Amino acid sequence: MSRFTFLSAGESHGPALTVIVTGMPAGVRLDRERMNRDLARRQHGYGRGGRMKIERDELEVTAGVRGGETIGSPVSVLIRNRDFDNWRGAMDPWEIDAAEANKRRVHAPRPGHVDLIGGMKYDRRDLRDILERASARETASRVAAGAFAKELLRAFGIEIRSGVVSVGPAGDPEYAPTWEELGAVDDDSPLRAVNREQEAAMIAEVDRAREAGETLGGTIVTAARGVPIGLGSYGQWTEKLDGRIAQAILSIHAVKAVAIGDGVANARRIGSEVHDPIGFDEERRYYRTSNRAGGLEGGVTNGEDVVVRVSMKPISTLRRGLPSVDTETHEPHRSQWERSDVTAVPACGVVCEAMLAVVLADAMREKFGGDSLGEMKRNYEAYVASVRSY
Numbered sequence: 440m441s442r443f444t445f446l447s448a449g450e451s452h453g454p455a456l457t458v459i460v461t462g463m464p465a466g467v468r469l470d471r472e473r474m475n476r477d478l479a480r481r482q483h484g485y486g487r488g489g490r491m492k493i494e495r496d497e498l499e500v501t502a503g504v505r506g507g508e509t510i511g512s513p514v515s516v517l518i519r520n521r522d523f524d525n526w527r528g529a530m531d532p533w534e535i536d537a538a539e540a541n542k543r544r545v546h547a548p549r550p551g552h553v554d555l556i557g558g559m560k561y562d563r564r565d566l567r568d569i570l571e572r573a574s575a576r577e578t579a580s581r582v583a584a585g586a587f588a589k590e591l592l593r594a595f596g597i598e599i600r601s602g603v604v605s606v607g608p609a610g611d612p613e614y615a616p617t618w619e620e621l622g623a624v625d626d627d628s629p630l631r632a633v634n635r636e637q638e639a640a641m642i643a644e645v646d647r648a649r650e651a652g653e654t655l656g657g658t659i660v661t662a663a664r665g666v667p668i669g670l671g672s673y674g675q676w677t678e679k680l681d682g683r684i685a686q687a688i689l690s691i692h693a694v695k696a697v698a699i700g701d702g703v704a705n706a707r708r709i710g711s712e713v714h715d716p717i718g719f720d721e722e723r724r725y726y727r728t729s730n731r732a733g734g735l736e737g738g739v740t741n742g743e744d745v746v747v748r749v750s751m752k753p754i755s756t757l758r759r760g761l762p763s764v765d766t767e768t769h770e771p772h773r774s775q776w777e778r779s780d781v782t783a784v785p786a787c788g789v790v791c792e793a794m795l796a797v798v799l800a801d802a803m804r805e806k807f808g809g810d811s812l813g814e815m816k817r818n819y820e821a822y823v824a825s826v827r828s829y
């Protein structure tokens with residue numbers, strides 16, 4: 440298959456996550472360490488709960504790769520859930536222990552989560568059957584698929600970065616970081632903040648939320664550089680790349696708003712202060728003197744950085760619980776809590792990078808095709824030469 444896509448399966452406390460990736464051409468050399476580093480980056484972040492002390496996510500590639508190089512067949516990957524050992528009695532695929540399962544039974548759905556509607560929709564009385572798959576544990580699969588997408592993009596000089604610009608009320612959700620500022624984000628810093636001066640205030644907000652049994656959301660900016668002119672199309676609504684990026688990012692757990700470039704701020708400006716002037720010189724050929732459009736015009740990439748601003752709501756699992764109803768007695772009951780993150784905004788940034796990579800890799804496969812990396816590159820180079828001569 441030439442399109443880049445992935446499917447995943449796996450419950451949060453089940454044995455493992457399984458990811459099948461299609462569309463990797465043959466001949467892409469993979470950097471295992473770099474790929475696993477992305478999985479580790481996603482696990483990191485101030486405000487994460489006890490679960491991340493248990494897991495040590497790692498790619499276990501079971502198909503499609505030989506000697507560190509893709510061979511053109513579908514790729515499959517396992518990511519084991521170490522926590523399964525503690526959940527076997529309640530989550531084993533074949534035999535569960537009634538007392539264990541009962542201890543883990545979920546009957547007070549969380550407002551903001553899919554617990555209640557999932558139970559009604561799939562007719563499951565133990566809401567654990569819903570939350571296990573709806574859990575953001577699934578985002579490890581996205582980062583695994585994204586790691587393959589990034590390796591492919593890297594072969595074309597495309598790089599993706601991200602950083603956190605706000606957590607709860609701290610920071611500035613409208614701040615527009617430069618590419619260099621995103622490059623300077625320290626993955627080992629507590630919150631992967633773009634502005635390190637604001638990080639102390641962000642940490643204080645996380646501490647305050649933790650003490651109060653609350654949770655926090657925030658804002659992330661992710662961007663891609665080196666994207667060729669002309670990915671996506673204005674021809675059909677399904678082909679517009681801005682829409683495809685928005686769908687991919689909006690499907691990430693707790694993400695509730697996505698803007699391309701200065702999309703939100705532009706709504707308050709006059710036209711001449713929004714649209715990016717076109718310039719030309721022999722070296723750069725056509726270029727823009729600003730990038731408020733975030734690298735996309737008419738749903739097509741224009742060669743500037745693709746920039747996406749992402750708003751994440753606070754996690755719906757609160758230690759203090761929220762007003763809800765016991766689905767067994769129909770009496771009022773606060774939503775249940777066992778353990779959770781106070782915030783996962785830094786992790787979400789890594790997931791956003793992965794999903795942006797997946798969409799861009801797919802758009803590259805769509806445009807340049809090929810069964811091997813060599814063939815894809817020849818198509819790419821011929822096209823880039825044609826665009827440069829325009």
Ligand code: EPS
Binds near residue numbers: 489
């Ligand atoms: C999650 C709840 C927490 C998070 C989890 C997502 O897990 P647990 O219920 O086991 O404490 O830690 O995130 C991950 C496991 C992960 O890998 O990101 C939820 O309900 O969405």
